[in-house]
Amino acid sequence: MTSKFGATQIGLVQFPGSNCDADCIDAFKRLFQIDLQLIWHEETSLPSRLQGLILPGGFSYGDYLRSGALASISPIMQAVKGFVGKGGSVIGICNGFQVLTESKLLPGALLKNDSRKFICEYAHLSVAGGDSVYHRKLKGSLYKVPIAHGEGRYYVDSEGLKKLGANGQILFQYAGTDGVLSEASNPNGAISHIAGIVSENGRVLGMMPHPERASSELLGSADGQKILEAFLETVG
Amino acid sequence: MQKELLQQFAALNSTTRAPLISEEGASFAVDLRKHKISDAEYSVLKKIVGRTPTLPELGVFSAMWSEHCSYKSSKVHLGKLPTNGPQVVVGPGENAGVIRLSGKLCVAFKMESHNHPSYIEPYQGAATGVGGILRDVFCMGARPIANLNSLRFGQRSHPKTHYLFENVVKGVGDYGNCVGIPTVAGTVSFDKTYDGNILVNAMTCGTIHEDRIFKGFATGVNNLVVYVGSATGRDGIHGASMASDSFSSATSGERSTVQVGDPFAEKLLLEATLEVLERDLVIGLQDMGAAGLTSSSFEMADRAGNGLYLNLDLVPARAQHMTAYELLLSESQERMLMCVEPGKWEALQECLKRWQLPFAIIGLVTEGGRMHIVKDGVLEVDVPVAPLAEEAPRYERPYTMPSRTYSKDTNFRAVLQKASFAELLEKAIYDNGDKAKIYRQYDHHIGNKTILGPEEEGAGLLWLHSDWAEKGEDYIGLAVSTNCNERYCAQDPFVGAAQAVAKSYRAIVATGATPLAVTDCLNYGNPEDPTVMGQIVAGIEGIGEACRALDTPVVSGNVSLYNTTDGKSIAPTPMIGMVGKHPDIRKAVPAILKTKAYIYWLRPKATEGSFGGSLLAKILDKDVTEAVPALNWKAEREAAFWIQNLVATDRLVAARDLGTGGLALTLQKMLLPHAFGGTFALPGVKGKDDQNEAAFAEYSASYVLAFHEPLTLSLNSFEHLECHLLGEAKANSNMQLGSGTFERRTAEAKALESLKI
Numbered sequence: 001m002t003s004k005f006g007a008t009q010i011g012l013v014q015f016p017g018s019n020c021d022a023d024c025i026d027a028f029k030r031l032f033q034i035d036l037q038l039i040w041h042e043e044t045s046l047p048s049r050l051q052g053l054i055l056p057g058g059f060s061y062g063d064y065l066r067s068g069a070l071a072s073i074s075p076i077m078q079a080v081k082g083f084v085g086k087g088g089s090v091i092g093i094c095n096g097f098q099v100l101t102e103s104k105l106l107p108g109a110l111l112k113n114d115s116r117k118f119i120c121e122y123a124h125l126s127v128a129g130g131d132s133v134y135h136r137k138l139k140g141s142l143y144k145v146p147i148a149h150g151e152g153r154y155y156v157d158s159e160g161l162k163k164l165g166a167n168g169q170i171l172f173q174y175a176g177t178d179g180v181l182s183e184a185s186n187p188n189g190a191i192s193h194i195a196g197i198v199s200e201n202g203r204v205l206g207m208m209p210h211p212e213r214a215s216s217e218l219l220g221s222a223d224g225q226k227i228l229e230a231f232l233e234t235v236g
Numbered sequence: 237m238q239k240e241l242l243q244q245f246a247a248l249n250s251t252t253r254a255p256l257i258s259e260e261g262a263s264f265a266v267d268l269r270k271h272k273i274s275d276a277e278y279s280v281l282k283k284i285v286g287r288t289p290t291l292p293e294l295g296v297f298s299a300m301w302s303e304h305c306s307y308k309s310s311k312v313h314l315g316k317l318p319t320n321g322p323q324v325v326v327g328p329g330e331n332a333g334v335i336r337l338s339g340k341l342c343v344a345f346k347m348e349s350h351n352h353p354s355y356i357e358p359y360q361g362a363a364t365g366v367g368g369i370l371r372d373v374f375c376m377g378a379r380p381i382a383n384l385n386s387l388r389f390g391q392r393s394h395p396k397t398h399y400l401f402e403n404v405v406k407g408v409g410d411y412g413n414c415v416g417i418p419t420v421a422g423t424v425s426f427d428k429t430y431d432g433n434i435l436v437n438a439m440t441c442g443t444i445h446e447d448r449i450f451k452g453f454a455t456g457v458n459n460l461v462v463y464v465g466s467a468t469g470r471d472g473i474h475g476a477s478m479a480s481d482s483f484s485s486a487t488s489g490e491r492s493t494v495q496v497g498d499p500f501a502e503k504l505l506l507e508a509t510l511e512v513l514e515r516d517l518v519i520g521l522q523d524m525g526a527a528g529l530t531s532s533s534f535e536m537a538d539r540a541g542n543g544l545y546l547n548l549d550l551v552p553a554r555a556q557h558m559t560a561y562e563l564l565l566s567e568s569q570e571r572m573l574m575c576v577e578p579g580k581w582e583a584l585q586e587c588l589k590r591w592q593l594p595f596a597i598i599g600l601v602t603e604g605g606r607m608h609i610v611k612d613g614v615l616e617v618d619v620p621v622a623p624l625a626e627e628a629p630r631y632e633r634p635y636t637m638p639s640r641t642y643s644k645d646t647n648f649r650a651v652l653q654k655a656s657f658a659e660l661l662e663k664a665i666y667d668n669g670d671k672a673k674i675y676r677q678y679d680h681h682i683g684n685k686t687i688l689g690p691e692e693e694g695a696g697l698l699w700l701h702s703d704w705a706e707k708g709e710d711y712i713g714l715a716v717s718t719n720c721n722e723r724y725c726a727q728d729p730f731v732g733a734a735q736a737v738a739k740s741y742r743a744i745v746a747t748g749a750t751p752l753a754v755t756d757c758l759n760y761g762n763p764e765d766p767t768v769m770g771q772i773v774a775g776i777e778g779i780g781e782a783c784r785a786l787d788t789p790v791v792s793g794n795v796s797l798y799n800t801t802d803g804k805s806i807a808p809t810p811m812i813g814m815v816g817k818h819p820d821i822r823k824a825v826p827a828i829l830k831t832k833a834y835i836y837w838l839r840p841k842a843t844e845g846s847f848g849g850s851l852l853a854k855i856l857d858k859d860v861t862e863a864v865p866a867l868n869w870k871a872e873r874e875a876a877f878w879i880q881n882l883v884a885t886d887r888l889v890a891a892r893d894l895g896t897g898g899l900a901l902t903l904q905k906m907l908l909p910h911a912f913g914g915t916f917a918l919p920g921v922k923g924k925d926d927q928n929e930a931a932f933a934e935y936s937a938s939y940v941l942a943f944h945e946p947l948t949l950s951l952n953s954f955e956h957l958e959c960h961l962l963g964e965a966k967a968n969s970n971m972q973l974g975s976g977t978f979e980r981r982t983a984e985a986k987a988l989e990s991l992k993i
Contacts, residue, residue: 016500016503016504016592017414017500017503017504019414019415019416019503019682020416020682022683022684023682023683023684026684027684040590058416059413059414059416059499059500059503061500062414062498062499062500063414063500064500117406117676117677118406118409118413118676118677118678118679119676119677120413120675120677120678120679120680120681121672121676146681148413148679148682150410150413210681213682213684216684218687218699218821218822219681219684219685219686219687219699220681220686
């Protein structure tokens with residue numbers, strides 16, 4: 001089995017406390033035959049031919065202070081910012097999303113779940129309006145993807161929210177199995193049910209759910225594959 | 237550094253010795269009692285030391301000879317457990333047991349209790365319980381891939397239960413989630429027997445290559461002893477002897493003996509340890525668990541027949557002016573002791589620095605088999621290593637074997653006949669409950685291996701896709717379960733313990749897997765009470781009989797005694813953890829039904845169900861005189877064989893072993909999660925009178941099985957079993973069982989209400 005993405009150069013940043021790195025390595029290998037290039041947080045530059053970058057889930061630096069706060073000032077993040085500045089593609093998953101907002105590479109913040117409890121369960125993601133590669137590839141379907149976080153309640157002020165909507169930056173929203181947004185379908189109290197957003201140029205995606213886990217029907221869902229494919233399409 | 241330490245060691249003869257304890261006056265007796273050392277033990281101690289001990293030496297003996305570390309009350313009986321089998325690679329006595337699954341792919345696993353700390357400070361107690369069992373597994377070189385836990389709380393209405401429950405669950409969750417280990421299965425119950433003494437039992441399974449299993453030895457004289465991990469504080473001093481303590485109502489003052497966990501440090505320690513072992517950087521490695529630096533250093537030296545010289549001034553400390561006594565007995569978490577050859581010290585340092593772990597050389601391996609420990613230029617400990625373990629006390633404590641006689645309880649059955657089926661089932665569902673509130677707080681997907689998770693409320697199943705397995709075994713799975721029915725054990729300590737093994741076995745069989753081996757966590761009361769000691773002996777014998785009958789040897793375990801408050805011991809709770817091999821996870825059988833199906837009931841031939849120790853006896857608060865369901869190993873084996881064949885031929889869509897609350901509750905647990913119901917027959921029921929008896933009686937060797945199509949094979953070909961078609965399960969339906977009907981909405985509401993404690 002070969003994949004059209006097999007030669008794509010994708011990196012993954014390992015922070016101390018990252019714990020979804022192995023799952024990303026497993027999913028990219030199994031689904032796309034891509035060997036991720038591991039980048040240690042103390043590095044100050046990225047491999048020169050890198051086409052895309054993953055910030056994985058976990059508890060970087062123990063999530064002490066605030067989730068993602070210490071990782072956002074680690075040595076590698078300067079290089080990540082440079083990569084994003086040049087239009088590079090980045091996907092931040094769970095703790096990686098928190099790192100992206102703490103680094104101001106995406107707007108808003110991720111607060112404690114409104115239940116104040118860690119939540120691990122399947123979420124159903126609907127795709128909001130927008131014109132990014134992600135929106136175009138993913139629209140019209142519902143994606144069953146697990147969440148596992150204690151601080152996943154997306155928040156942005158009302159002006160920021162308006163801007164996200166107007167720019168078509170909202171990508172995923174927590175929906176019911178019928179695709180309808182209701183209070184019951186919002187697991188953590190996120191504003192406007194937001195589960196994932198993209199940057200203005202559509203190249204940086206931050207999402208709380210874990211597409212790398214939804215990588216096989218055997219594991220409960222294979223819907224994450226399409227999301228990871230869309231990431232690889234943005235690398236293009 | 238090595239040179240400096242060698243010089244210090246050479247100069248030991250001229251080093252001042254710490255003052256010896258006073259054997260005069262009333263304070264001496266208090267000292268011994270505080271250290272839980274009896275007069276007889278003290279005289280053995282003096283013989284070993286050859287003089288009166290120093291205070292740190294007394295502390296060392298107290299910790300090493302505690303019930304927790306020495307198994308002094310249980311050891312003579314633990315020898316009765318079967319521990320051998322072709323699948324066993326490492327049996328009891330190591331940090332964890334190891335069995336072979338396929339090719340070179342092995343699984344290391346163990347279960348441990350953290351009951352006392354969790355009662356005093358539930359969040360930290362539970363969290364550090366998870367941390368401790370993780371270290372037991374990864375210090376052998378295994379990568380943890382799954383956690384399980386079994387929790388026991390007091391009654392829902394008890395004023396402390398809400399606080400303990402919420403914080404234990406959060407503690408277990410926060411720690412495992414941060415380290416990144418999925419929690420895939422577990423059990424919980426609420427019973428008045430645990431009102432003053434909850435149980436927090438945690439189990440970890442890890443995968444390891446057979447040729448890379450690590451056992452920690454401090455060999456090679458002059459090799460360096462290295463301290464790795466969090467700095468030592470005053471937390472957890474005397475945890476090991478506290479674990480062997482019983483409670484009185486006023487224990488809040490003991491908070492300082494509870495350790496504080498840092499799962500981030502654990503994650504770094506995990507990655508560093510596995511890298512260190514993978515790269516062969518150390519020759520010895522031991523987790524600083526119970527009794528901290530003391531037990532790790534003595535064990536490491538003892539296994540190699542060597543001695544150690546330790547300078548405690550070099551130990552990274554979290555608090556100022558810590559004494560030798562405190563440094564030796566602290567149970568600060570997330571620490572390891574390593575033994576390294578000087579030539580590999582550079583490489584080891586580089587690795588530990590990269591993982592941002594504090595570390596320090598604190599001593600040397602020495603000849604002569606003595607432990608020399610100095611602090612501030614004073615020789616604080618000077619004792620021989622080997623006798624401490626060899627001459628540790630062993631007690632053949634007096635015991636009275638349980639001798640209750642049993643008879644069919646016609647009074648209880650008369651009460652059942654008059655009761656309303658719907659009301660009984662409502663209460664049963666409330667007692668069992670919807671566990672989502674618990675397992676939603678545990679990451680159970682991380683690792684990309686979870687095929688069957690905690691929502692099944694049966695065994696967990698993990699996809700191992702490992703290069704170490706035999707060729708062609710790309711889809712093998714590891715099935716894991718834990719169980720113990722404390723009501724069965726209270727009714728009959730022998731059969732109850734055997735049933736804990738059998739129940740764990742059935743849960744694994746129901747997924748389509750073959751059970752392979754057992755770890756146990758023996759939670760009992762005060763062993764100095766002959767009745768309790770009798771329960772322990774009976775329990776060990778029961779586990780032994782079951783494990784022999786089912787070919788599941790015991791490869792690791794833990795004993796937790798003195799689970800006693802105000803003189804009252806808990807019901808015997810020998811918790812069992814079991815692992816098995818699934819041949820093909822693509823054929824995994826869930827315990828909950830997701831599609832319409834024909835439902836069958838498999839049970840031992842011509843056997844009457846029982847109410848001894850049953851859920852109904854608890855719900856109706858009656859002391860039932862009946863025996864618990866009789867052991868029937870032939871039926872257990874035949875059922876397992878048949879189910880494995882059904883799985884191989886893809887015919888099963890769901891399977892659940894028949895548990896507490898009998899057929900009625902088992903059906904509900906199978907059907908309710910995906911809103912199924914249906915009309916089901918109650919085999920053998922003659923009229924309305926025996927409806928409740930048939931619906932709620934409990935059995936051995938029994939399963940509820942679901943098939944896409946009705947079975948065409950003959951149901952009369954069993955030697956020890958009988959199988960009955962009950963009916964068809966349908967989506968969005970209520971349940972009718974015999975003449976009893978039950979609303980699905982009521983069941984859902986009761987299940988949700990259950991954990992609103």
